Amino acid sequence: MAIRKLATYENTLLAVLFLTFGFVFFDRLALSFLFPFMAQELHLSNRHLGMLSSVLALMWAVSGAFMGAYSDRRGVRKPYLIAAVLLFSLFSALSGMVTGFVSLLVFRAAMGLAEGPVLPLSQSLMVEASAPHRRGLNMGLLHGSAAGLLGAVVGPPVLVGLAGAYGWRTAFYVSCLPGLLIAWLIWRHVREAPAQRHGRAEAAPRADGPGASPLAVLRQRNILLCVLISCVFLTWFVIIISFAPTYLVSVKHYSPGTMSAVMSCLGVAWVVWGFAVPxxxxxxxxxxxxxxxxxxxxxxxxxxxxVDSPVALGAAVLLSYTGLGCFTLFMATIPAETVSRGAMATALGLIMGVGELVGGFVSPTVAGFASDRFGLPVAMWMSAIGALVAGVLSLGLVETAPARTRAPDIGVDIPSPL
Structure with a gap:
């Protein structure tokens, strides 16, 4: 009976957090899909697109790293997660009220501050509730497939359709509504966990235990490598997702509808590889x-x-857009299997924060300036190099998969509902 209750809560939590993180990416990617509609009215260039992507990533980095460490010290996740969902939904909607680049930059920065804590908080909750044999799959569904399904499959046709029918401002306004429902679901169904699961205590005290500094966590080989991989793999991801819609319209001369279809293929690959790779x-x-x-x-x-043909390009994207499954591994699963529970959100926030700072903040700005001077293909080359370097760095990782090692379970007991 107890095992059945744990499995039921594990599935319920997965469903709620799937919606939560998926909606984060629905909002985050909205700008990329709506940019072709906004550019002329607001006098925006590729340089501006890169800067807008960068400032959001910078704020993700700051708030994610800070709140990850803070939640570990407090031992609390749920209220911070609810607040984050409500705030990023509000700021996403306010993006529809902008009158120029500066105001849009301010609202995207505020949205990034609110969104940053969602990943380390969600993944920490999910790891604590997951059985060892499902850990990779659960985190892949949460981190990879959720963002792909809602952000890159549902997002393009919904946002492009709303922008075409009612204008891009209306598309931003509507994007805030699901956040209210998701915040209620978190309040109703998610609960904090104590420091044990299945009656098994965590291992003996460790240097990376509760209250450990980010520097102490960073001394672990896997964590340092995951930070470096995050920097280059986020370069791969942010450049593709930021510049691909504009690339398809302005360089390939696809119609908005064809662009949306190709981007949806990217989203389907994101969903499939997001859980398949883990x-x-x-x-x-x-x-x-x-x-x-x-x-x-x-x-x-x-x-x-x-690849010039939209059909062939869609097929190529389906086969090669595997990186978001890797994201789950280096940004969540591997660090969660490397550090103690008390340092988990600190490690996840550090990996995400530094990665967003370099790959999410610096890289798209550089790509935007380079694209205005040398053409948009240079941005795609930067993206390819990022994934290549990630593969080379991954050779140095220490294996952590329970099926390949004898690592102990790191889970915790899940309390019964109130």
Missing amino acids: AISDRVGRRPAMVGFSLLAALCPLAFIY
Whole structure:
């Protein structure tokens, strides 16, 4: 009976957090899909697009790293997660009221501050509730598939359709509504967890235990490598997702509808690979999965350059957009299996924060300036190099998959509902 209750809560939590993080990416990617509609009215260029993506990533980095460490010290996740969902929904809607680049920059920065804590808080809750044999799959569904389904499959047709029918401002306004429902679901169904699960206490006190500094956590080899991988893999991701819609319209001369269809193929690949890569890693190991799928992901941005047919490009994207499954591994699963529970959100926030700072903040700005001077293909080459370097760095990871090691379970007991 107790095991059944734990499994039921595990599935319920997965469903709620799936919606939560998926909606984060619905809002985050909205600007990329709506940019072709906004650019002329607001006098925006590729440089502005890169800066808008960068400032949001910078705020993700700051708030994610800070709140990850703060929640570990307080031992609290749920109220911060509810507040984050409500705030980023509000600021996303306010993006529809902008009158120029500066005001849009301010609202996107505020939205980034609110969104940053969602990933480390959500993944910490999910790890604590997951059985060891489902850890990779659960985190893949939450981190990869949720963002892909709601952000990149549902997002393009919904946002482009609303923008075409009612204007891009209305598309931003409507984007805030699901946040209210999601905040209620978190309040109703998510609960905090104590420091044990299945009656098994955590291992003996460790240097990276509760209250550990980010520097102490960073001394672990896997954490340092995951931070470096995050920097280059976020370069791959943010450049593709920020510049691909504009690239398809302005360079490939696709119609908005065709662009939306290709981007939806990217979203389908995101969903499939988002859970397939972590699930495969549960069997073959984290390191082999990271190496192989990172190198495959490097081909995706090159497809945007060299494949002209929309149908062929869609197929190429489906086969090569594997990186978001890798994201689950280096940004959540591997660090969660490396550090103690008391330092988990600190590690996740650090990896996400530094990665967003370099790959999410610096890279798209550089890509935007370079694209205005040398053309948009240079941005896609930057993206490909990022995934290639991630594959090389992954060779140094220490294996953590329970099926490939004898690592102890790190889970915790889940309290019964009030």
